[in-house]
Amino acid sequence: MSGNVVQFPWRPKRLEHRDSRPAAERALAVPIVDRAQRADDLNLDDAELLLSAAELLLSRVQTAPAASREDAIFFYRFIEEPPREIGLHDERDYYLGEFALIAGAASRVLFRIEEARTWLQRSEAHFALVQNANAHWARVAYQRLALLIEERQLTQVLELAPMWAITFTKLEMAEDALKCRFLEGLAYSELGKLDRAIEVFTSIASEASKIGSERLLAQAFNNLVGFYADLGNEEQALSYAAKALQLQKRLKDRVGFAKLQWSIGDLLRKKGKPAPALESYRQAQAEAREIGLRGDLAALHLVIADLLLEAGQEAQAEWEIRAALPIIDEEKMVPEGIAALSLLRESLRRRQIDKQALRDLHGYFQEK
Amino acid sequence: MNRDEEIALVFARALETIDGALTTLYGVPRDDATKIEQGLLDWFRRYARRPGSARPPSSLRTDLIIMACRAGHVYSVAQFDQGPAASEIRERSLALGPEVMAKELLDGLEKRDGEREP
Numbered sequence: 001m002s003g004n005v006v007q008f009p010w011r012p013k014r015l016e017h018r019d020s021r022p023a024a025e026r027a028l029a030v031p032i033v034d035r036a037q038r039a040d041d042l043n044l045d046d047a048e049l050l051l052s053a054a055e056l057l058l059s060r061v062q063t064a065p066a067a068s069r070e071d072a073i074f075f076y077r078f079i080e081e082p083p084r085e086i087g088l089h090d091e092r093d094y095y096l097g098e099f100a101l102i103a104g105a106a107s108r109v110l111f112r113i114e115e116a117r118t119w120l121q122r123s124e125a126h127f128a129l130v131q132n133a134n135a136h137w138a139r140v141a142y143q144r145l146a147l148l149i150e151e152r153q154l155t156q157v158l159e160l161a162p163m164w165a166i167t168f169t170k171l172e173m174a175e176d177a178l179k180c181r182f183l184e185g186l187a188y189s190e191l192g193k194l195d196r197a198i199e200v201f202t203s204i205a206s207e208a209s210k211i212g213s214e215r216l217l218a219q220a221f222n223n224l225v226g227f228y229a230d231l232g233n234e235e236q237a238l239s240y241a242a243k244a245l246q247l248q249k250r251l252k253d254r255v256g257f258a259k260l261q262w263s264i265g266d267l268l269r270k271k272g273k274p275a276p277a278l279e280s281y282r283q284a285q286a287e288a289r290e291i292g293l294r295g296d297l298a299a300l301h302l303v304i305a306d307l308l309l310e311a312g313q314e315a316q317a318e319w320e321i322r323a324a325l326p327i328i329d330e331e332k333m334v335p336e337g338i339a340a341l342s343l344l345r346e347s348l349r350r351r352q353i354d355k356q357a358l359r360d361l362h363g364y365f366q367e368k
Numbered sequence: 369m370n371r372d373e374e375i376a377l378v379f380a381r382a383l384e385t386i387d388g389a390l391t392t393l394y395g396v397p398r399d400d401a402t403k404i405e406q407g408l409l410d411w412f413r414r415y416a417r418r419p420g421s422a423r424p425p426s427s428l429r430t431d432l433i434i435m436a437c438r439a440g441h442v443y444s445v446a447q448f449d450q451g452p453a454a455s456e457i458r459e460r461s462l463a464l465g466p467e468v469m470a471k472e473l474l475d476g477l478e479k480r481d482g483e484r485e486p
Binding site: 132135 | 411
């Protein structure tokens with residue numbers, strides 16, 4: 001047997017585990033344009049720092065998706081080019097896979113569907129080379145399922161989500177299994193089967209409570225607010241809203257807060273209270289704008305336009321629609337809503353808003 | 369006992385097996401074996417924090433042993449042309465590959481666990 005001499009990957013350890021979190025926060029606080037130049041000073045190629053940075057970014061995907069996406073892409077590119085030796089054994093591929101996954105998840109939340117798909121493919125390729133690849137592939141698969149929800153491939157979600165929930169359970173990943181059930185519940189709600197959706201989310205809330213996942217519990221409550229609001233059940237909706245709000249404050253969950261305000265706006269509107277409904281929508285809109293939720297921002301412009309039209313305020317409604325259209329164009333959103341979008345655009349040209357087209361279009365966004 | 373301590377305990381209990389694998393099966397000299405083991409401990413601690421590793425620490429032992437064998441394999445291949453002629457044991461380890469070697473070691477560990485149970 002003969003072969004080339006391969007260098008064994010000895011690498012000195014620099015950061016201790018206890019120092020890695022503050023070091024990662026310090027690195028993330030440095031503007032991206034300056035970060036790579038300070039790589040040595042910030043220990044950017046240290047495996048401990050990268051692990052903490054990935055943990056921080058993953059926890060911020062929902063609350064600060066735009067920043068998480070940019071930071072994840074920065075770390076991915078930093079590790080990838082020029083090729084850097086990172087950590088030991090499988091760690092370089094793990095971090096490439098993890099940062100690509102975070103970039104994909106954040107892109108999905110931001111409605112950048114094509115970009116999300118590409119990042120998930122990169123993630124999958126890197127995870128193929130790490131220990132316990134099955135678990136990470138399952139995490140990528142979950143993100144793909146969530147993308148199917150965005151694309152309204154609901155029948156597929158109803159078939160695949162329970163299968164992946166079982167896989168995650170077998171992999172002893174209880175929280176991820178519950179996240180798949182989330183998608184199942186969302187698919188039912190999208191299909192108008194609210195009773196089934198409520199059943200699924202009530203069971204998720206109970207399970208999330210058992211495994212101590214406050215984040216999933218808050219999200220389950222948030223969804224229940226929306227479903228009960230749709231059914232016009234004010235009492236139940238407000239009861240879940242109070243529970244959700246308490247958890248969201250504790251978790252600093254801004255995405256959850258924006259969605260909660262949206263659901264409360266829907267409830268108030270259904271109850272014939274347009275002024276407080278508008279106020280709630282505006283709060284949701286402000287939050288969505290600040291944290292970069294472009295899909296929700298566009299949808300809220302349309303929802304508000306609809307409400308303003310009902311109140312006879314055509315000019316303001318037109319302004320809201322005109323604010324939404326560039327975002328929809330830029331992000332290539334709602335592919336199946338293209339007809340409604342064309343009708344709406346045409347009606348704007350005639351200065352006579354097509355209300356049905358408007359409703360059809362924002363109906364495509366009503367999700368999560 | 370918190371998760372970090374549990375992880376350290378899993379490592380400590382597997383260390384004797386890992387050390388034997390590195391020094392005997394892969395012919396790693398004592399000093400280098402110690403360095404590899406230190407690296408494996410750092411790796412294992414981080415590995416246990418990955419989102420895909422949110423399992424009970426005891427179930428991560430399999431991954432640790434597989435990675436130890438991979439490390440021994442890579443080291444042994446890297447030294448192949450530099451060191452003395454390979455022993456029969458080392459040749460066998462390299463020929464079978466790290467996954468098969470890890471399986472043999474894990475079978476031994478499971479047997480030992482079984483004998484310890486009352």
